[in-house]
Amino acid sequence: MKRLILDGPGALHWEDGPEPVLDGPGQALVRPIAVATCDLDPAVLQGRFPLQGPYPFGHEGVGEVVAVGADVRTVVPGDRVVVPFQISCGDCPACLRGRTGNCTSHPFMSTYGLGAMGGLEWGGLWADLVRIPHADAMLVPVPAGVDPVAVASASDNIPDAYRAVAPQLADNPGAEVLILGGPAASSIGLYAAGLAVALGASRTVYLDTDPDRLKLAAQLGAEALEGPSDTRAGRFPIVVEAAGGRKALVAAINATANDGWCTSVSVQAQDVSLPLLGMYSRCCTFHTGRAHVRPVIPEVLALVAAGRFDPTPVTTRTVPWSDSLDALLDAPLKLIAVR
Ligand SMILES: [Zn+2]
Ligand SMILES: [Zn+2]
Numbered sequence: 001m002k003r004l005i006l007d008g009p010g011a012l013h014w015e016d017g018p019e020p021v022l023d024g025p026g027q028a029l030v031r032p033i034a035v036a037t038c039d040l041d042p043a044v045l046q047g048r049f050p051l052q053g054p055y056p057f058g059h060e061g062v063g064e065v066v067a068v069g070a071d072v073r074t075v076v077p078g079d080r081v082v083v084p085f086q087i088s089c090g091d092c093p094a095c096l097r098g099r100t101g102n103c104t105s106h107p108f109m110s111t112y113g114l115g116a117m118g119g120l121e122w123g124g125l126w127a128d129l130v131r132i133p134h135a136d137a138m139l140v141p142v143p144a145g146v147d148p149v150a151v152a153s154a155s156d157n158i159p160d161a162y163r164a165v166a167p168q169l170a171d172n173p174g175a176e177v178l179i180l181g182g183p184a185a186s187s188i189g190l191y192a193a194g195l196a197v198a199l200g201a202s203r204t205v206y207l208d209t210d211p212d213r214l215k216l217a218a219q220l221g222a223e224a225l226e227g228p229s230d231t232r233a234g235r236f237p238i239v240v241e242a243a244g245g246r247k248a249l250v251a252a253i254n255a256t257a258n259d260g261w262c263t264s265v266s267v268q269a270q271d272v273s274l275p276l277l278g279m280y281s282r283c284c285t286f287h288t289g290r291a292h293v294r295p296v297i298p299e300v301l302a303l304v305a306a307g308r309f310d311p312t313p314v315t316t317r318t319v320p321w322s323d324s325l326d327a328l329l330d331a332p333l334k335l336i337a338v339r
Pocket of ligand 1: 038039040059085156157
């Protein structure tokens with residue numbers, strides 16, 4: 001079986017890897033048909049994020065089920081399914097609470113395609129075949145009428161954006177949303193803008209310095225505001241920090257209104273001191289952390305199926321499977337390889 005291996009910054013190669021096999025009754029084998037880059041992938045390829053290669057690459061995508069174990073009830077061969085990037089069993093205490101990214105049935109941070117951090121044994125989605133250890137708990141069928149290519153990022157980056165605006169808008173319907181966009185979590189910031197609009201925010205402001213991302217944010221229905229992350233745009237009850245770095249993080253917190261929610265979806269690799277007195281005074285709820293994607297993937301797909309949210313403007317490049325390697329080295333904002 002062919003699979004793509006990331007060796008390190010600027011270096012990828014195809015190799016013949018071991019063929020995954022079913023070795024338990026709850027498992028499935030899936031053939032990826034549309035695989036997307038996560039915001040971390042170009043960062044690793046450009047040496048901006050420290051993930052040590054070599055490792056099987058790819059952790060966002062839709063696949064076709066090709067085989068299922070005897071106990072699998074929710075999918076059959078031929079189904080098209082979103083594969084969550086995190087491995088989750090569905091019935092440990094963490095999974096039962098919806099904290100599927102912290103499933104306790106497997107080593108901490110078990111994921112596809114993120115190197116030693118996620119465990120090398122799960123493989124990557126940029127491959128001919130992938131083994132799903134808990135098919136019923138993990139796989140989410142793509143709804144009828146939804147193009148699998150459109151939702152290839154529903155494994156990770158779209159639900160990551162969703163968790164930063166959906167519970168907050170459910171708690172505060174119609175609230176105004178501010179997104180600090182930037183290179184660290186570029187697609188997540190844009191998806192958050194589109195999802196805030198879809199979920200009824202009365203105003204969605206997307207702040208960034210990059211003209212291409214600003215154009216995409218406007219296309220997604222947001223108010224595109226050009227400027228650095230500490231541009232004063234007022235205080236907002238819901239703020240999403242996707243830009244990365246201390247300046248943006250502090251700016252996001254400072255832009256959070258009384259009793260507001262600030263979610264940092266960028267991965268801050270350095271320790272940052274926070275303006276805690278202001279956060280305390282304004283009763284700021286701050287959250288950062290890996291998204292628990294599996295429970296919200298059906299909600300994201302339902303929005304797409306209903307025509308309320310279209311993630312496709314964020315896909316800046318789509319290529320045939322065989323062109324994956326060269327296209328990845330160009331590091332587009334969101335690449336999807338299709339076969
Ligand atoms: Zn990711
Ligand atoms: Zn679990």
